[in-house]
Amino acid sequence: MAALDIRDLRVSxxxxxxxxxxxxxxxxxxxxxxxxxxxxxxxxxxxxAMRLLPPGGKIASxxxxxxxxxxxxxxxxxxxxxxxxxxxxIFQDPFTSLNPMMRIGNQIAEAIxxxxxxxxxxxxxxxxxxxxAVGVPxxxxxxxxxxxxxxxxxxxxxxxxxxFSCHPKVLIADEPTTALDVTLQAQILxxxxxxxxxEGTAVLLISHDIGVIGSVSDRICxxxxxxxxxxxxxxxxxxxxxxxxxRGLLASLPGDAERLASIPGQPPDFATLxxxxxxxxxxxxxxxxxxxxxxLRPLGGDHRAACWLDVLPERKEAGIMEAAP
Amino acid sequence: xxxVLEVDxxxxxxxxxxxxxxxxxGVSLQLAExxxxxxxxxxxxxxxxxxxxxxxLEPLVSGDIRVHGQSVSSNLKGLATRVxxxxxxxxxxxxxxxxxxxxxxxxxxxxxxxKIDVDARVDEVMRHVGLExxxxxxxxxxxxxxxxxxxxxxxxLxxxxxxxxxxxxxxxxxxxxxxQILNLLKDLQSSLSCAYLYxxxxxxxxxxxxxxxxxxxxxxxxxxxPTERIFTDPRHPYTRALLASxxxxxxxxxxxxxxxxxIPDPREVVGGCRFKSRCPNRQxxxxxxxxxxxxxxxxxxxxxxxxxxxx
Numbered sequence: 001m002a003a004l005d006i007r008d009l010r011v012s013x014x015x016x017x018x019x020x021x022x023x024x025x026x027x028x029x030x031x032x033x034x035x036x037x038x039x040x041x042x043x044x045x046x047x048x049a050m051r052l053l054p055p056g057g058k059i060a061s062x063x064x065x066x067x068x069x070x071x072x073x074x075x076x077x078x079x080x081x082x083x084x085x086x087x088x089x090i091f092q093d094p095f096t097s098l099n100p101m102m103r104i105g106n107q108i109a110e111a112i113x114x115x116x117x118x119x120x121x122x123x124x125x126x127x128x129x130x131x132x133a134v135g136v137p138x139x140x141x142x143x144x145x146x147x148x149x150x151x152x153x154x155x156x157x158x159x160x161x162x163x164f165s166c167h168p169k170v171l172i173a174d175e176p177t178t179a180l181d182v183t184l185q186a187q188i189l190x191x192x193x194x195x196x197x198x199e200g201t202a203v204l205l206i207s208h209d210i211g212v213i214g215s216v217s218d219r220i221c222x223x224x225x226x227x228x229x230x231x232x233x234x235x236x237x238x239x240x241x242x243x244x245x246x247r248g249l250l251a252s253l254p255g256d257a258e259r260l261a262s263i264p265g266q267p268p269d270f271a272t273l274x275x276x277x278x279x280x281x282x283x284x285x286x287x288x289x290x291x292x293x294x295x296l297r298p299l300g301g302d303h304r305a306a307c308w309l310d311v312l313p314e315r316k317e318a319g320i321m322e323a324a325p
Numbered sequence: 326x327x328x329v330l331e332v333d334x335x336x337x338x339x340x341x342x343x344x345x346x347x348x349x350x351g352v353s354l355q356l357a358e359x360x361x362x363x364x365x366x367x368x369x370x371x372x373x374x375x376x377x378x379x380x381x382l383e384p385l386v387s388g389d390i391r392v393h394g395q396s397v398s399s400n401l402k403g404l405a406t407r408v409x410x411x412x413x414x415x416x417x418x419x420x421x422x423x424x425x426x427x428x429x430x431x432x433x434x435x436x437x438x439x440k441i442d443v444d445a446r447v448d449e450v451m452r453h454v455g456l457e458x459x460x461x462x463x464x465x466x467x468x469x470x471x472x473x474x475x476x477x478x479x480x481x482l483x484x485x486x487x488x489x490x491x492x493x494x495x496x497x498x499x500x501x502x503x504x505q506i507l508n509l510l511k512d513l514q515s516s517l518s519c520a521y522l523y524x525x526x527x528x529x530x531x532x533x534x535x536x537x538x539x540x541x542x543x544x545x546x547x548x549x550x551p552t553e554r555i556f557t558d559p560r561h562p563y564t565r566a567l568l569a570s571x572x573x574x575x576x577x578x579x580x581x582x583x584x585x586x587x588i589p590d591p592r593e594v595v596g597g598c599r600f601k602s603r604c605p606n607r608q609x610x611x612x613x614x615x616x617x618x619x620x621x622x623x624x625x626x627x628x629x630x631x632x633x634x635x636x
Contacts, residue, residue, distance in 0.1 A: 037499035038470075152368070153587055181367035181526060186570035186581040193580060208499065211529075211572035215580055235577055252504035253574070254533035259511070260504035266469055 001067070003028045003202035004049065004087070004170045009062035011041075011048050016270045017060070019044055020226040026170065026202040031193075033217030033234070034206045037249075039267060040223040042206045046172040049204070050089050051079045066170060085115040088168040092175035094155035098147040104131075104158050105143025108165055115166040130161040134191060153184035157191065164195050171196070174206045189216055210253065214238050219302075222246045225268055225278035228296065232303030242305035242312060244283050277308070285309055327394075329488045329520040330356035330379065335388035337371075337378050344592040348374040350544035351388070358487065359514060361521040363535035363552070365528060365567070369588050370541040372524050376492055379522065380408060392488055406436050409481030409519075413493040415473035419465045425476045426461025432483045446483065453517070454479045454509060471502035478509065482517065492524045507534055528571050532556055540564045543591055543599040550624025560621070560631040563600050598629070606630040 002025035011019035019041050026032045034042045047053050049064050051071060064071040066087055071079065091097045099107055108127045112118060118126060131139035134157040147155055156176065163171055173192065177185035193216060196203050207213050213220060213234075220237040222230040222245065230243040241247045251261035265282040277283070280290040289308040296304040337349040348371045356362045364372045377383040378390055381397045381404050390397045392407045412418040419428050426447055433443045448458035454475040465473055474494065481489050491510070495503040511534060514521065525531050531538060532552060539549040540563065548561040559565040569582035586603040598604070598611040610629050618625040 037501065151587055182528070182567060182570040182581075183367060183584045184587065186572075186583045187585070189572075190580050190583050209572070210500070211574060214574050214577050215572035238574060238577060249500055250574075252501045254504075254507070254529045259508050260533065262504040262508070263501040266471075 002026060002065070003030075003067070004204065005063075005065040006045070006049065007063045007065070009045070009048060009064065010060040011044055011053065012058055012060050013056050018057075018226050018270055019048065020273075021062070022223075022226070022228055024221050024228060024231065026204055028169065028202050029196065029200045030219065031196065031203040031205055031217045033213035033220045034204060034223060035208065035210055035213045035220060035249075036223030037208060037267065041226040042223045043174055044226075045223075046089060046174050046204060046206055049170075049172060050083055050087065051076075052083075052089075081115070084111055084162075084168075085166045086168055087170045087172070088163040088166065089172040089174065090156075090159045090163050090176050092178045094152065094159045094179075095147060097159060098155060100147055102146070103143065104145050104147065104150070108143075108158070108162050111162045111165050126165065130165050131158075133164070133195070134158070134161045135187075136161070152180055153187065156180060156184075156188055160188070160191060160195070164199065164201075167199055168201060170202045170204065172204045172206070175208070176205075177212060178207070178209070185212070192216070210238070210250065222249070225273065226270065227278065227306065229279065229307075230305040231296065232299070232305075233301065236301060236303045240303075242299055242303070243279075243307050244285050244309075244312065245279050246305075247312065248282075277306075285312065327358065328355045328391075329358050329360075329393060330354075330522060331389075331391045331394075332375075332379070333389045333391075335375070335378055335390055336386040337374050337383050338386050341592070346591045347544050348591070349378060352541075352544075352546055353388075354539055354546065354549065356488070356520050356522060358520055359518045360537065361514065361523055361535045363523040363525060363531040363538045364541060365525060365531055365538060366541035367526060367567075367588060369543075369591070371544040372541050373492060375541075376490055376522070376524055379490060380404070380410060405432060406484045407486050407488060409484065409486040409489040411474070411477050411481045411489065411491045411494045414497045415470065415477040416465065416497075418477055419473060421465050424462050424464060425468070428465075428476060429461070429480045429483055432480060436484060447479075450479045450483050453482065453513060469502075470498055471505055474498060474502075474506055475509070478506075478513070482513065482519070485517065485519075487519055488522065489519050490522045490524070493526070494523075495530060496525070496527065503530070510534060528556075528568065529573070540567065543588065543594060545599060545627065546625075547600065547628070548624065548626040550626075554622075554624055558634050560624070560626045561600075561628050562604050562606050562630075562632055564626075565632050566603075566605075598627075600628075606632070 005025040007023050009019055009022045022045055036042045059072050105127050108130055109123050112123050112126055127143055128139045131142055136142045136154055136157050177188050217234050220234050221228045224245050230246045241250055248263035263282055268278055277290045277293045280286050294306045294308050296306050298304050332352055332354045335349055335352050338345045338347050366372050381401045429447050430443050433446055451458045456475050495506050523535055535552045538552050538555045539546045542563050548564045566584035572581045589602050597613050598616055601607050601611045616627045616629050618627050
């Protein structure tokens with residue numbers, strides 16, 4: 001059974017639908033990579049799963065199943081018991097997500113106290129154990145420090161300690177290494193993998209960095225305009241991308257070529273999305289059928305893409321998807 | 326050969342509680358006309374401080390920085406005509422209350438030169454960066470992120486400077502937009518023949534755009550040379566670690582190699598090699614002797630026990 005299963009999730013702000021029927025699931029111990037550009041809905045999916053949508057955001061329909069609980073039907077007080085317990089989240093910037101006025105040790109203890117009934121002494125032990133597990137040097141003195149006294153990498157380790165302190169079944173990591181330098185990024189990715197394997201956690205890794213997604217994910221979902229437009233096993237999606245958008249995204253990575261390929265135009269405005277395929281306006285392969293938006297179509301081997309074309313002509317983007325000068 | 330930029334043993338320090346931080350600690354480099362030199366390194370390595378030195382925004386403790394042969398400190402006003410700058414975030418670097426035409430015209434107006442028709446020059450430079458001159462009545466919020474960065478580039482190029490400093494110009498952009506801006510920077514270099522000092526932490530971008538790369542660690546250049554040589558055959562252990570930490574699509578499903586430790590507090594670095602606390606090749610000599618640059622087929626590196634090429 002999936003650790004987290006999202007079915008046909010629709011989220012709207014006022015009259016604008018920004019998640020337009022997202023379905024995805026993560027198995028225990030698995031990492032699902034979510035990749036896409038700004039505004040595609042990848043972070044909103046994570047926030048919706050935590051029931052932490054910004055003011056004005058509403059889950060209009062769909063289900064979010066965590067084990068046998070449907071999170072969309074929980075009351076706020078029931079949700080508070082789940083959040084930080086069975087489902088936890090880490091964010092991009094540990095400096096804004098930690099309380100600057102509170103010692104590190106107390107912040108970890110707070111998370112533990114909310115979900116487990118431990119004695120004071122047992123909590124203290126657990127705090128130190130968590131700090132050790134995430135590789136913070138000299139845990140006793142680190143626990144007494146404030147966030148500003150730690151480096152960026154250490155702060156992200158503390159966030160991870162808080163997230164794992166209640167042994168979550170699902171961890172949502174939203175750009176967990178984006179604010180970090182590459183050598184620290186490598187350390188944090190290795191740490192996340194190690195804890196995930198020890199605990200059997202299902203991880204939803206949200207990132208705009210395809211390199212990060214490619215190195216740690218088992219499966220990948222590509223988001224575009226509030227929908228999953230391609231999903232499948234990591235190697236299939238990255239080596240044999242089917243959707244023209246996925247292909248354009250991969251082609252715009254610097255490689256050996258003298259010039260980079262690019263995708264013309266910009267992502268559509270959610271307010272004006274019609275019934276046609278949301279990528280049609282930018283697509284080099286558009287044909288009549290694209291006037292109707294396709295759903296995910298199976299390609300075999302658990303690989304699916306929302307595109308009417310059964311076979312994508314080879315390397316067309318080299319000519320047509322060239323960036324405007 | 327004439328150099329657009331010459332940095333001679335430049336040092337820049339900041340006074341902080343508990344000591345001084347030597348943010349740039351004896352950096353020397355040259356940048357030829359129409360060349361792109363990328364300065365890479367992690368936060369706190371001094372790359373942005375070096376950029377501030379080149380712009381005359383931070384005074385030098387010692388050494389010299391010359392743009393087109395003229396010392397930066399001696400002629401700050403004239404410097405603006407010789408160095409253009411593109412910052413990371415075009416939303417922060419453009420005045421939100423100014424129409425973009427005014428932002429692009431500003432360097433022309435400040436450095437007023439009677440012969441220049443400002444309006445015509447704004448139109449011309451907007452076309453260079455792929456913007457319709459008709460857009461100059463718009464405000465920054467009416468543009469996309471990519472268009473805003475094009476405006477910032479147009480402003481940097483308005484005075485036709487021989488040197489353009491780019492500080493993480495694509496870090497705030499999405500992938501497909503990043504590709505457009507990188508192509509644009511490359512095209513502009515060949516059509517306008519300017520040199521770029523390109524500061525970035527993004528190695529894949531650097532490999533695409535730079536002719537040469539300088540790798541900085543704790544205020545010093547630890548390795549510098551032609552881009553392909555640095556990427557395929559790094560000699561400094563830090564360069565190799567930096568390259569190995571970056572996840573790439575060639576290593577699907579494999580976690581990047583981990584370099585343990587973090588950049589130490591610069592106040593606490595005394596004596597010996599500054600990379601010693603994290604270096605896998607560390608030996609006794611590294612604790613006492615700071616390595617001098619070794620010059621070897623077109624590149625230089627500072628290491629007593631350099632990486633041996635894997636055959």
